[in-house]
Amino acid sequence: MTLIDWIIIILFLCLLVGLGFHFSRKNRNMEDYFLGGRSMPTWMVALAATGTSISAGTFVGSPELGFNTNLTYLMLCIGAIFGGLLVAWLFLPKLYQAGTITIYGYIGDRYGEKSKRWTSIMFLLGQLFTSGSRLFIAAIAVSVILYGSIQFQFLLYSIVILGVVATIYTMAGGIKGLIYIDTIQILLVIGTGLVALGLIYASMTPDFSFSGIWDSLIHGRVKTSGAWVEGSKLQVVDPSFRFDVPYNIIGALIGATVFKVVQFSTDHEFVQRQLTCKSVKKAGVSLVYSQIMSLPIVLIFLSIGLLLWVKYNALDPEGLCGFAGDARDLFPQYIKNSIPVGLRGLMIVGVLAAALSSFNSAINSMASSFTADIYLPIRRDHGHEITTAEAQMSSSKKMAALMGAVLTAFAMVTALMQQASGLNLVDFATGVMCFSYAGMGGVFVCALFTKRGNTRSVVASLIVGLLVVLLMQPYVLGPLSQALLGHKISIAWTWWAPIGCLVSFFVCYSGKKPIEQK
Numbered sequence: 246m247t248l249i250d251w252i253i254i255i256l257f258l259c260l261l262v263g264l265g266f267h268f269s270r271k272n273r274n275m276e277d278y279f280l281g282g283r284s285m286p287t288w289m290v291a292l293a294a295t296g297t298s299i300s301a302g303t304f305v306g307s308p309e310l311g312f313n314t315n316l317t318y319l320m321l322c323i324g325a326i327f328g329g330l331l332v333a334w335l336f337l338p339k340l341y342q343a344g345t346i347t348i349y350g351y352i353g354d355r356y357g358e359k360s361k362r363w364t365s366i367m368f369l370l371g372q373l374f375t376s377g378s379r380l381f382i383a384a385i386a387v388s389v390i391l392y393g394s395i396q397f398q399f400l401l402y403s404i405v406i407l408g409v410v411a412t413i414y415t416m417a418g419g420i421k422g423l424i425y426i427d428t429i430q431i432l433l434v435i436g437t438g439l440v441a442l443g444l445i446y447a448s449m450t451p452d453f454s455f456s457g458i459w460d461s462l463i464h465g466r467v468k469t470s471g472a473w474v475e476g477s478k479l480q481v482v483d484p485s486f487r488f489d490v491p492y493n494i495i496g497a498l499i500g501a502t503v504f505k506v507v508q509f510s511t512d513h514e515f516v517q518r519q520l521t522c523k524s525v526k527k528a529g530v531s532l533v534y535s536q537i538m539s540l541p542i543v544l545i546f547l548s549i550g551l552l553l554w555v556k557y558n559a560l561d562p563e564g565l566c567g568f569a570g571d572a573r574d575l576f577p578q579y580i581k582n583s584i585p586v587g588l589r590g591l592m593i594v595g596v597l598a599a600a601l602s603s604f605n606s607a608i609n610s611m612a613s614s615f616t617a618d619i620y621l622p623i624r625r626d627h628g629h630e631i632t633t634a635e636a637q638m639s640s641s642k643k644m645a646a647l648m649g650a651v652l653t654a655f656a657m658v659t660a661l662m663q664q665a666s667g668l669n670l671v672d673f674a675t676g677v678m679c680f681s682y683a684g685m686g687g688v689f690v691c692a693l694f695t696k697r698g699n700t701r702s703v704v705a706s707l708i709v710g711l712l713v714v715l716l717m718q719p720y721v722l723g724p725l726s727q728a729l730l731g732h733k734i735s736i737a738w739t740w741w742a743p744i745g746c747l748v749s750f751f752v753c754y755s756g757k758k759p760i761e762q763k
Contacts, residue, residue, distance in 0.1 A: 253590030257597065262413055264426050285424055285521040287531045293424040294518045294535035295542070296431035296598075297606045298325070303546050304434060304599035305382050306670035308576035311550025312568065313468040315480040318547060318671065320497030321739075322540040327498070328505025329536040333529030336510040339693055341525040346617040348516050352703070355692045358622060360703040364688060365618035367707045368513055369611055371681020373655040376514075376607030378674045380656035381663065383407055383604070385670075386596040389577035397660065404656045407597075411604045412649025423605050424521065430598035437595025438545040441576070444584065445552045452560060461555045473569065478551055491672060491737035500739035505536075507686035507742050508678065514610040549576060573670055607652060612645040620644060676738035683745025684710025690746070691753040702756025710749035714741045 310318055343351040349368065353361030384403035385395050391406075392399040449458065465478035483493035490496060509515050509532060518535075519528035553575060557565035568575050580592045620640065624631055631637055663673045684707035691698045691706070716722060717736045726734035736744075 247586045247589075249587045250590035250593065253587070254593055254597070257594045258410055260429075261410070261426055261601070284523060285421065287522055287527040287534075289424055289428050290518050290522055290528075291531040291534040291538065292431050293427035293606075294515065294531060295538045296427040296434070297515060297518065298535060298539050299431065299434060299542055299599065302379055302382050302671055302674040303543055304438075304596060305386050305573070305576060306674065307543055307546035308550035308553065309572045310671050311478075311547035312554045312572045312575050313550075315465075315467055315476065315478045316544075316547055316551075317480060317483045317492035317497075319481055319540065319544060320483075320492050320494065321501045322536070322543055324497045324499075324501030325505045325536045325539065326533065327502045329509060329533045331502070331506050332509040333532050336506075336689075336693060337516075337519060337529050337532065338525050340510070340516060341520060341528055347513050347614050348511070348520075349513065349614060349618050352688060352692055353618070356698060356703050357700050360688075360700045361618050362622070363704050363707060364685060365614045367681050367685055367711075368511075368614055371512075371678065371685075372514065372607055372611050373652065374659065374677040374680055375674070376604055376611075376652050377655035377659040378663065378677050379607070380404055380407055380604050380652065381660045382670050382674060383596070383599065383601075384656070384660075385573055386577040386580075389574045390581050390593055390596070393581065395574050400660055401657055404653060404660070407601065407604065408649060408653025408656065411601045412608060412646060412653070421521075423609055424518070427606065430601065433595050433598040435542055435545070437592050437598075438542065438549065440588070441549055441580070441584075441592065442545060442552065444588075445549065445556065445579070448583070449552070449556055449560070453555065458552070458555050461559065462551055465554065465558075478554065488740055489735040489737055491739045496737055496739040500737070500743055503743040503746065504675075504679070504682070504739060507682045507689075507746055511682060511685040511689045512610075512678075513614050514606050517610050517613065518606070546576075553579060604652070608645055608649045611648040611652070612641060615648065616641050616644045672738055676741065679714045679738065679741035679745060680711050682710075682742045683714045684708065684749045686710070686742060686746035687749025687751075687753050690750050695754060697756060697758055698753045699756040699758065702753045705756075706749040706753035709752045710745045713745040713748050717741050717744065 307318070340348050340351055343354060345351055345354070347365065349361050349365040352364045381400065381404060384400050384407060387403035387407060388395050388399040391403060446458075453461075459479075462478040465476065466473045467476040467478060468474075469476075483490065485493045486495060487493060488496070491500075515532075519532050522528040522531055550572075554565075557568065577596065580589060580596065584592050616637075621631060621637070631640055659677070662677075663670070687706045687710055688698075688703050691702075716725070717740075719735060722736060723733045726732065
């Protein structure tokens, strides 16, 4: 990279840190720090929520997915819109009106303090996997840009760099600063994607016309079970009735819709954005709009992968062979090697924006959950209650720093997990969420829509949900079904949360309501 590229990157990072410390002066108490005083504009919350949904998984993983497969992943975005509508209608009103710092405070109101703590702990454990995987995926791009390679040691260095930067400005600014920063970052991500798409298309002319590119994609090749076969790369709808395929129509419109319902109603990283709105109606609008905006953004980055496949397939067979086995660094390598000086710096800023937009929200949501649901209540129970707003703010910032450090460390673990799983980046990043979502989904549905359940059934539901998802992992279910049935069974990740949530719900529902709560 040139000096101009480095200047652009450094200025961007200074802007983030500066905004964080600017908003640090506007936080007077915990509600300001974690909920923005419930005063954020709807349009800004929608853009920030879009940034959280998009993440580095889209920026780096979607080009890989487009290069290897087709456009069926878009059906998942349709499921996300349906899921957002259901949550805005059925879930958000009750969670918003509870008036708690975190949504797990609602579980505490329903089932008691211990239930709140255990649900919050499950969220924190889930975030270690979820946000750790996002940081690892972002580090792929940074590793390519800084070191020209995704060797494991370079990935570790890149993870630390991203983790430190995100932790500093997140700790300083609180949720209000993050929403402003995330709004800027998602606009940068969109701009970066559009510029990259235009540059790739321009680099293919006059060798290819639009109709030539279209024809190449229609008669393309897709990667299935590790092997390349003939198939249209423009296919959007897969009508097959199979539970081992994630993006067919039943997996996307049923499995993914339920997955998104659970995500948008139990994951405080997502719900926290909506709780900063001025009213529950505006919270619902921001959630739905964020998922509608995500659809064209995902299409942009999938299209980058499609065009790069056409380009390498026709004009650079050697490059095609290089990415045919592992296309994780496809787009970052293109940015590093093919983008002009200066513009390359802006593209790298887009990479960093995608990387940091989801990681910073995870730090803040984890800090709010740990502080409000675990740390402060434990201090109170042991006679060391923190009562002043200044002391609570100080504790909140310390917890944000702690969560940033823990997430950074765990991102290194997810790097090993992804390599062992054999899943592409997008499926890995979304699949790991299900470990916590399954149990929490069962608990929240039971709490919101029934009068049953107690502390014991809540804890049992959380544990059972995690175990059910663990049993559906390919490295567990495959050998187990082979031993018991004589053939391997595979269940796509889009069904892990719905199945786990259903089982967990009945476990939670089995608990009778305590007499003192009747």
